[in-house]
Amino acid sequence: MSEPNRSLEKSLANLQRTIEERTAKEGKPTEAEKHAHKTADIIQLPLWPEVTRGTPNSFLRGALFAAIQGKEREYFKGKMLATREGIKIRYTGMQLDQSDLDVWEQAAELARAHPLGNVCHFTIHGFLKALGRNTGNKDHEWLKDVLRRLTASCVEVTHDRYTYGGSLLEFVHDEEKKTYILSLNPKILSMYKAGWTAIDWDIRQKLRRKPLALWLHGYLSSDAENYDTKIETIHRLSGSKTKELWKFKQNLKNALTDIEAATDGQIKATIEGDIVSFERFCTSTQARHIAKKSRKKALPKTPK
Incomplete structure (x- = not known):
């Protein structure tokens, strides 16, 4: 885009x-x-509505930002993460979760309004308020930990013909002014060229502290069409730490109920056996995308 x-x-x-x-x-x-x-x-970050957060599809279609609780994090060294076909992610660093994705998305939101396109200036207090979180000392330390985690990580992402390798962000802290200057590596923005999604920020706020629901909402949002999906596939791609598939199925049912409530019924799902079927209303952009794909399929093939 x-x-x-x-x-x-x-x-x-x-x-x-x-x-x-x-x-x-x-x-x-x-x-x-x-x-x-x-x-x-x-x-050049894409333009997206202020009520959304533009996120590369490669961040949403695999286990880079996993559906886990913070206490479940592991340290990975060059680990190949589960992803959809067409995407490869090798990761070194402390495992990332959905709250880390919130911070990265907010950084991208601030950066796109900056003249340089990849830099943002903020105070910890203001950034936390933008995330809809509390602003006490504990929350200040939480955000600092997230920034360190995103800075210390090394991500190698390949999506179609685009590949990025490096940290997810860098920052400078001005102790005197109590401000941060945070920058996204310009080269990581090439991931947007491979495809991106405008994530509804209000819905993410409603689903906070529900990692599987957050991951699944982002995953579904990255596709214009509905696909029947195996529970085992969702379990693998989400990076869930739940070992027993029957227990994950119960967690998935709860997550789908949370998503239906948060979207006012715009996204619904049914589970039959080991298959999840999704039903949802497409956005106008997604509807155009589906129509375009349908027109391409309808065109007669050129004889060789």
């Missing part, structure tokens, strides 16, 4: 003007600005 050339040229012009204005006021542009200017052709 890359921007048209005209939009890209406009963004580059705005970036150049921003650097020139800052240079006139402060002297030389910062190293981050110089680097961003050099790589501006790949630092």
Whole structure:
């Protein structure tokens, strides 16, 4: 979903003007600005509505951000994670969960509004409020731990022809001003070119602290069509730590009930045996995508 050339040229012009204005006021542009200017052709986050959070499909269709509780984390060293066909993820670092995904999504939301496209400035207090969380000392420490975890990780993601290898973000903390400057590696934004989804932020807020429901909502949102899916497949892709499949099936039923309530019935599911069938109303964008695929299938094949 890359921007048209005209939009890209406009963004580059705005970036150049921003650097020139800052240079006139402060002297030389910062190293981050110089680097961003050099790589501006790949630092363009897609446009998504403010009530959503744009997330690469590779983050949603596997166990990178697993459906686990924080206490269940493991340390992985070059582990191949479960993913959908067409995606490969090798991961080193402390295992990530759905609350880590919340933080990454909020960072991307703030970064897309910044002139450089991959940097955001914030206070811990303000960031926590944006996440809908409490703002006490315990919550401040929680967010700092998430930032360390996302920074310390090494992710190798391959989706179609695009591959990224590196950390998920970097940050600088200004002790005096009590602010953070957080940056996403410009190269990781290539993952958006392989496909991304606008996740409904209000629904994620309703599903907080329900990791399997959160994971499943993101997984379903990344597809325009409904697919019958084996319970075993959902268990594997979600990274669940529940060993017994019968017990996971019970957890899945509860998660589906939570999703139906959070979406006001927009997403429903039935389980028959070991198969889950989904029923949901498509967004206008998803409906256009399905119609486009149908038209392509209907076109007669060109004889060789």
